[in-house]
Amino acid sequence: MDKQICNELYERMKAEQEAYRAELLAMPPDKILEHTWEYTAREDILDAVCNGVLPENQVRALLKSSCPLADALKEYRDLDSPNDDILAAVEIAANLYMEPPIYRQTAQYAMEHGEMDAYFASRKAYEGCARAIAVSINKHFDGMHLDKECLSEAMEKYSPERIRDVLACTIQHKEWDGRFSRSNREWAMKADTSHMGKEPHQFLCESHPAILDGFVSMFRREVLEQKRDEKATVPAQHKPQERSDDFEL
Numbered sequence: 001m002d003k004q005i006c007n008e009l010y011e012r013m014k015a016e017q018e019a020y021r022a023e024l025l026a027m028p029p030d031k032i033l034e035h036t037w038e039y040t041a042r043e044d045i046l047d048a049v050c051n052g053v054l055p056e057n058q059v060r061a062l063l064k065s066s067c068p069l070a071d072a073l074k075e076y077r078d079l080d081s082p083n084d085d086i087l088a089a090v091e092i093a094a095n096l097y098m099e100p101p102i103y104r105q106t107a108q109y110a111m112e113h114g115e116m117d118a119y120f121a122s123r124k125a126y127e128g129c130a131r132a133i134a135v136s137i138n139k140h141f142d143g144m145h146l147d148k149e150c151l152s153e154a155m156e157k158y159s160p161e162r163i164r165d166v167l168a169c170t171i172q173h174k175e176w177d178g179r180f181s182r183s184n185r186e187w188a189m190k191a192d193t194s195h196m197g198k199e200p201h202q203f204l205c206e207s208h209p210a211i212l213d214g215f216v217s218m219f220r221r222e223v224l225e226q227k228r229d230e231k232a233t234v235p236a237q238h239k240p241q242e243r244s245d246d247f248e249l
Helices: 003-025 029-034 036-050 056-062 068-078 086-095 107-112 116-140 149-157 160-172 182-190 209-232
Strands: none
Touching: 003 036, 003 056, 003 068, 029 036, 036 068, 036 086, 056 068, 056 086, 068 086, 107 116, 116 149, 116 160, 116 209, 149 160, 149 209, 160 182, 160 209, 182 209
């Protein structure tokens, strides 16, 4: 577990609780008593986060929420036996913000195998990813330079694999545009984006090509460095897998 992100979630939830406590203290005593269960439940959720018992994927998902404590409390209240299911409620709340798996089969395959929900969830996430990249670039470009925060902000919301697909697909459909570097065009053309369809216009990032090219270069450089770090930590006796998920840089 990454202690830093766990602490970040705890501090955000703690701030929510302190604001809620301030609201309670402004109420008459009889009204405060009406909120006893809610206050105690929120404290129990805070304890669970503080103790580091949540899986990292749930912590990262809840960090996408503007009010993670309130979200967890809502699910906690809705459970049939709330007194025993704090962690179950937190998991349900986290699932609301988790990115769905990338679906790499065709619509026909999904229909024949009863997987249309997974197919549409993945496509919706691709649309959101393209928008998130564009918003982040617009936010962090000062007219001359693109801040590295634009990359970390996008990767907080979507996986490197999904970002890779959106970037590669965008360049593939704009290969004629000389504002993308040759290196990035060659990289993009090697990526398999066939599962995104022949006309995936809703998945393309519409940022200015010259600025987007900088984002692509930044993404490739940062992910490559990360993968090198991961390889450096693998014990020498471990044999590499024969095949990985085509995450080529």
